[in-house]
Amino acid sequence: DQQVKQNSPSLSVQEGRISILNCDYTNSMFDYFLWYKKYPAEGPTFLISISSIKDKNEDGRFTVFLNKSAKHLSLHIVPSQPGDSAVYFCAASAWNYGQNFVFGPGTRLSVLP
Amino acid sequence: GAGVSQSPSNKVTEKGKDVELRCDPISGHTALYWYRQSLGQGLEFLIYFQGNSAPDKSGLPSDRFSAERTGGSVSTLTIQRTEQRDSAMYRCASIGGAGTEAFFGQGTRLTVV
Numbered sequence: 405d406q407q408v409k410q411n412s413p414s415l416s417v418q419e420g421r422i423s424i425l426n427c428d429y430t431n432s433m434f435d436y437f438l439w440y441k442k443y444p445a446e447g448p449t450f451l452i453s454i455s456s457i458k459d460k461n462e463d464g465r466f467t468v469f470l471n472k473s474a475k476h477l478s479l480h481i482v483p484s485q486p487g488d489s490a491v492y493f494c495a496a497s498a499w500n501y502g503q504n505f506v507f508g509p510g511t512r513l514s515v516l517p
Numbered sequence: 518g519a520g521v522s523q524s525p526s527n528k529v530t531e532k533g534k535d536v537e538l539r540c541d542p543i544s545g546h547t548a549l550y551w552y553r554q555s556l557g558q559g560l561e562f563l564i565y566f567q568g569n570s571a572p573d574k575s576g577l578p579s580d581r582f583s584a585e586r587t588g589g590s591v592s593t594l595t596i597q598r599t600e601q602r603d604s605a606m607y608r609c610a611s612i613g614g615a616g617t618e619a620f621f622g623q624g625t626r627l628t629v630v
Contacts, residue, residue: 421549436528437531438628440529440628440630447530447531447534448529448530448531448630449529450527450528450529450628451527453626455529493630495628495630505628505630506605
């Protein structure tokens with residue numbers, strides 16, 4: 405059973421608009437989450453993280469929202485830029501319980517000029 | 518700066534790649550330590566620099582790990598051919614002069630995917 409789900413395999417957004425990428429998880433022990441992106445033929449790039457004691461974390465154009473009761477987190481990119489086109493991965497960990505990260509399957513974001 | 522600075526604060530890398538983690542200790546502090554805090558564990562000593570003496574490398578877990586300290590100040594911890602078990606929080610601490618208090622940086626959270 406997949407513990408971290410990203411139900412949209414792909415998403416297209418117009419440049420300048422908001423991109424919202426969603427992630428759902430099943431394990432209530434997860435207490436630390438992060439988003440990273442990957443361009444083809446390149447290594448992953450860390451974007452933003454959030455601990456379960458928070459419900460929101462912002463870094464520039466990127467904001468991550470965490471809804472623990474719904475076991476849902478989302479990444480908002482505002483405004484979206486063509487350079488944001490990449491595959492975005494959500495990862496979750498029961499860090500304080502000694503468990504490593506579990507990764508979602510990714511969502512391919514295309515930002516259209 | 519006022520305290521110990523580490524960069525980056527978060528790093529996601531692909532298995533097999535090399536990573537470099539940086540520590541800027543408090544100016545004038547002669548002793549610098551690297552520790553690793555693995556998932557749900559306590560601090561694990563890695564390496565210790567004291568002035569111009571040869572470093573104590575007894576805590577390095579494998580020959581993939583190395584560290585240097587240039588000019589008695591900034592230190593770089595290098596992990597070659599990263600493995601998923603290297604995922605951890607890497608912390609640097611410095612101690613000055615005759616003081617016994619260790620000042621810790623905020624750490625670099627390394628995730629190997």
